Amino acid sequence: MARQTSILYLDGVSVSFDGFKALNDLSMVIEPGEMRAIIGPNGAGKTTMMDVITGKTRPDTGEIYFNGVVDLISEDEASIAELGVGRKFQKPTVFESHTVWDNLELALKAPRGPLATLFHVTSGDERSRIEELLTLIRLGDKRDELAANLSHGQKQWLEIGMLLAQDPKLLLVDEPAAGMTDAETAETAELLKDIAKTHSVVVVEHDMTFVRSLDVKVTVLHEGSVLAEGSLDHVSADERVVEVYLGR
Numbered sequence: 001m002a003r004q005t006s007i008l009y010l011d012g013v014s015v016s017f018d019g020f021k022a023l024n025d026l027s028m029v030i031e032p033g034e035m036r037a038i039i040g041p042n043g044a045g046k047t048t049m050m051d052v053i054t055g056k057t058r059p060d061t062g063e064i065y066f067n068g069v070v071d072l073i074s075e076d077e078a079s080i081a082e083l084g085v086g087r088k089f090q091k092p093t094v095f096e097s098h099t100v101w102d103n104l105e106l107a108l109k110a111p112r113g114p115l116a117t118l119f120h121v122t123s124g125d126e127r128s129r130i131e132e133l134l135t136l137i138r139l140g141d142k143r144d145e146l147a148a149n150l151s152h153g154q155k156q157w158l159e160i161g162m163l164l165a166q167d168p169k170l171l172l173v174d175e176p177a178a179g180m181t182d183a184e185t186a187e188t189a190e191l192l193k194d195i196a197k198t199h200s201v202v203v204v205e206h207d208m209t210f211v212r213s214l215d216v217k218v219t220v221l222h223e224g225s226v227l228a229e230g231s232l233d234h235v236s237a238d239e240r241v242v243e244v245y246l247g248r
């Protein structure tokens with residue numbers, strides 16, 4: 001697929017740490033509105049991939065483009081966030097001593113980047129946006145609860161809501177189902193599917209039941225590059241994937 005029409009485009013991206021290639025000629029294209037699942041054994045380069053997209057790590061070689069035309073390699077971490085790339089780390093970082101509502105309100109008011117402060121959001125708009133987010137993240141009845149009292153899964157949803165408050169175009173989500181109950185995991189898959197209706201989403205995940213329920217194209221990383229790509233059934237049938245990952 002052409003770079004110009006993609007939301008995220010990586011071509012020949014390599015990163016070495018002390019001579020060790022964490023990413024090795026990694027190429028991948030995500031279409032606008034697509035949700036993609038990234039799987040791979042420990043050390044495959046999944047986190048490093050997120051790091052190079054978000055500007056935390058600078059690749060040694062290769063190209064990374066956002067929205068077809070924006071060269072992310074020439075941007076720093078703050079500008080990449082401001083451009084509309086949101087990242088959800090594995091551990092939830094919500095404001096525990098604030099209510100669910102206040103967490104969302106703070107996220108809505110926080111500048112996504114330096115330019116965001118130029119936009120003015122009226123309080124009426126703000127309230128309806130928070131209501132929308134509460135419904136989406138399944139926390140409507142917890143709006144007045146302190147974030148500290150939420151379950152681990154609910155905290156993850158709240159943080160996803162806080163990220164969405166910043167209106168990213170592309171959402172990178174690192175192991176959202178880790179540490180969740182089975183019911184929360186299933187609900188998280190539904191939540192991400194809802195989000196993917198209006199956003200592009202890249203989700204790194206180890207939980208195969210979760211990946212199966214997402215029902216999206218899967219990219220298998222191994223030793224810093226793409227080993228296989230396609231439906232979960234397609235990649236699961238690949239001998240090399242079974243050997244490095246699924247068979248373990």
Ligand SMILES: Nc1ncnc2c1ncn2[C@@H]1O[C@H](COP(=O)(O)OP(=O)(O)OP(=O)(O)O)[C@@H](O)[C@H]1O
Binds near residue numbers: 018022040042043046
């Ligand atoms: N800052 C760093 N310095 C040195 N080596 C690093 C650094 N970051 C990552 N690595 C190495 O690069 C490789 C890829 O790591 P990465 O964290 O991207 O893999 P991963 O697929 O996210 O693994 P996991 O599933 O365990 O999170 C690993 O061998 C790791 O030890």
